Amino acid sequence: MAGLFAKARHVSLETRIPDDLPPIRADADRFTQVIVNLISNAEKFCAKENGWIRLEAWQEAGFLRVDVKDNGIGIAKKDQEKIFERFQQAGNTL
DSSP states (O other), rough: HHHHHHHHHHHEEEEOOOOOOOOSSOHHHHHHHHHHHHHHHHHHHSOOSEEEEEEEEEEEEEEEEEEEEEEEEOOOGGGGTTTGGGTOOOOOOO
């Protein structure tokens, strides 16, 4: 679904995930849902023309690090902590 929305909005999705990334121990459904939510949110707030999203993953100090970056409006500093609380949203929505 996220990919279809990206195509309709002309948003490019780039992934940077090394082939040698070791397997992780995690709840696969929850992990997938978090990534889908981050990408869907990035798509929603991407620049209308030439939008882009980049998903990167790598191992750092024995942990998996995942970044989702885009060229959207961003999240105000004051809202950055609360967006990880349950049922929270930051800023104006579309």
